[in-house]
Amino acid sequence: MAGRGRAAGGPPSRARLVLLGPGLSYLAVLLLLPLALLIGYTAFRRGRFGGIAYEDGSTGENFARLTDPLYAGVLTDSLRIAAVTTLLALLLGYPTAYAISRLPGRWRTVALVLVVLPFWTNFLIRTYAWIVLLSSRGVVNSALTGIGVIDRPLKLLYTEPAVVLGLLYAYLPLMVLPLYSAIERVDPRLLEASADLGARPARTLWSVTLPHTLPGVLTGCVFVFVPSLGNFVVPELLGGGHTVMVGNLIRDQFLTARDWPFGSVLALALMAFLVLLLMAQAWAGRRLGGR
Amino acid sequence: MAATAAVLALLLPACGGDGQPGGSGPAASASLDPEADLRKQRLTVSNWDGYMPKDLPARFTSAVGTPMTVAKHSTNEEIVAKLTASADSGIDVAFVSGQYAQALAAQGLLEPIHHDLVPHLKNLDPLAARLAHDKGNVYSVPYTWGTTGLCYRKDLVGYTPDSWNDLLKPRAAVKGRATMLKTERWLFLPAQKALGYSVNTTDEQQLAQVKELLLTAKDGLLAYDDTTFGDRLKSGEAVLAEAWDGWCPTDDKRIGFVVPKEGSDLWTDTMVILKSSKNKEAAHAFIDYVLDAKTHSWVASNIFYKVPNTAAMAELDPALVKSHPVLAMTPEQLLKGESVVDLGDAATAYTRIVTEVTAG
Numbered sequence: 250m251a252g253r254g255r256a257a258g259g260p261p262s263r264a265r266l267v268l269l270g271p272g273l274s275y276l277a278v279l280l281l282l283p284l285a286l287l288i289g290y291t292a293f294r295r296g297r298f299g300g301i302a303y304e305d306g307s308t309g310e311n312f313a314r315l316t317d318p319l320y321a322g323v324l325t326d327s328l329r330i331a332a333v334t335t336l337l338a339l340l341l342g343y344p345t346a347y348a349i350s351r352l353p354g355r356w357r358t359v360a361l362v363l364v365v366l367p368f369w370t371n372f373l374i375r376t377y378a379w380i381v382l383l384s385s386r387g388v389v390n391s392a393l394t395g396i397g398v399i400d401r402p403l404k405l406l407y408t409e410p411a412v413v414l415g416l417l418y419a420y421l422p423l424m425v426l427p428l429y430s431a432i433e434r435v436d437p438r439l440l441e442a443s444a445d446l447g448a449r450p451a452r453t454l455w456s457v458t459l460p461h462t463l464p465g466v467l468t469g470c471v472f473v474f475v476p477s478l479g480n481f482v483v484p485e486l487l488g489g490g491h492t493v494m495v496g497n498l499i500r501d502q503f504l505t506a507r508d509w510p511f512g513s514v515l516a517l518a519l520m521a522f523l524v525l526l527l528m529a530q531a532w533a534g535r536r537l538g539g540r
Numbered sequence: 541m542a543a544t545a546a547v548l549a550l551l552l553p554a555c556g557g558d559g560q561p562g563g564s565g566p567a568a569s570a571s572l573d574p575e576a577d578l579r580k581q582r583l584t585v586s587n588w589d590g591y592m593p594k595d596l597p598a599r600f601t602s603a604v605g606t607p608m609t610v611a612k613h614s615t616n617e618e619i620v621a622k623l624t625a626s627a628d629s630g631i632d633v634a635f636v637s638g639q640y641a642q643a644l645a646a647q648g649l650l651e652p653i654h655h656d657l658v659p660h661l662k663n664l665d666p667l668a669a670r671l672a673h674d675k676g677n678v679y680s681v682p683y684t685w686g687t688t689g690l691c692y693r694k695d696l697v698g699y700t701p702d703s704w705n706d707l708l709k710p711r712a713a714v715k716g717r718a719t720m721l722k723t724e725r726w727l728f729l730p731a732q733k734a735l736g737y738s739v740n741t742t743d744e745q746q747l748a749q750v751k752e753l754l755l756t757a758k759d760g761l762l763a764y765d766d767t768t769f770g771d772r773l774k775s776g777e778a779v780l781a782e783a784w785d786g787w788c789p790t791d792d793k794r795i796g797f798v799v800p801k802e803g804s805d806l807w808t809d810t811m812v813i814l815k816s817s818k819n820k821e822a823a824h825a826f827i828d829y830v831l832d833a834k835t836h837s838w839v840a841s842n843i844f845y846k847v848p849n850t851a852a853m854a855e856l857d858p859a860l861v862k863s864h865p866v867l868a869m870t871p872e873q874l875l876k877g878e879s880v881v882d883l884g885d886a887a888t889a890y891t892r893i894v895t896e897v898t899a900g
Contacts, residue, residue: 295888297884297887319899320895323895326899385717407762407763489764490764490898491758501894504615504617505723505724506891507620507621508888508891
């Protein structure tokens, strides 16, 4: 906490500005300027051949389209898919992180490396691998028909569960890592005290470990939810074009519909929602942290 | 925010240029110099990846003397956005589909083709000068053409499909094992033709019926797929696919291609010269070089698409035509298809329906 008072008080020192310079320029060029452009585009309407054309009242029209049941439906579908993915990631990630934190030191490192390992392979290749696994003549169906569990291949690929599975696989490490660091930080003396007072391990987990790791749970949930919501590769490849998420909708507005103003409105709406989510997370994190 | 204003100001000239008639017509050839030293010009051509032989640029440069760079685009929309977003994209020749050439010409972005600088135009099939997107090849020169049909596994389907309804209302053997194209105009095509409508229809009632049919058809589909349906057919994952002729792997004996009895489209991919090009003589020389019977037949045998060039098609190796039966379709057969033209403002309705169908 040292230096906190100085940062909040008087003018920033020159050295501080120099150090902040690269970061601030990065933000200005790659975040603020594109964001301003995006906001600018909402004042126009779709140019017939691409690009944008000015017409009075376009802004209102562009934003009004957000309430159109068609697009609102895509937004709710995306929220549902991202929420299911996050919940599953939490259910799978918590025991994993807990188990890793109980491993002896050297094995813990190995386990953590194994969690991160998939990130070393290209995301697209990993997603394509699921096609190989899930297709009607894929590994899973061949194995199931081979051992006689089913006689006709199951329709696994190009379904919403396939999309959830792809997202879950892609982002599970983003849940495990913050959970692991939160669980690791729980003071072992608290666990001992709980045991001394007669609590069984399950009770200790529920009453001591879980409440103390809630900030980690929140962080993990946000880390998984945010990229799941915006992803468009997984719905495209594993949903076979049957499942449309808001990411696909935004991409299509820019690349095929040539409707940049509406694409901008959709992108802004998504960002506004995510900012609200992050603010809620920060607020809840502070409350939980202050316990 | 000053920077934003500056960027927006730069973009503004590209806006609102709807429907202005372009160019001053072929008479403008006076502004081009037929004797220009082509070795002093540089050419930048934008094409789809894999849509021309890899050493075409090198061969062109050694034949004509103009250094040539190739830029790539993956979709029509991408290159059109690039060409409309700034006054000078740096591109001299672009490869775009016919309806996009039409849209670019309507915006005044294209240089009229100076026919006297492209003597090999005489090689083109006369029918190729009558296509609806650009009658008389005023702004565009056809590069390849073809149609859309059903690509299927003869051994797995169990009958010969001959109707778009084989895809839209599939029998049990095909249900759940068929794919449709995802690109807007071709996602519509099977339903439009099955209902007896034009592929360019803008009639609201017709479009509503098309949408209903597409929504019912969705249940019988494996996926919407523009790129991997050939591999899916080979592996047997899919048994029937809506496909552009050149993409149907008919070199595999198990796979056949039919144009359904209700008819189909005639798509054309064209070469256009940008008005902003500073190397227009070299651009014309490039188009002329492609239209040379030897080059164009070499192109066709390399990418397996039909070219609207009578002399070039005559030069194709008969063994190749035998192994790729779609190459054997005649221009007369192709011309039964309906030319795909630009939809103008009705394009928005098409986009909305695509979202309604895929998200529905």
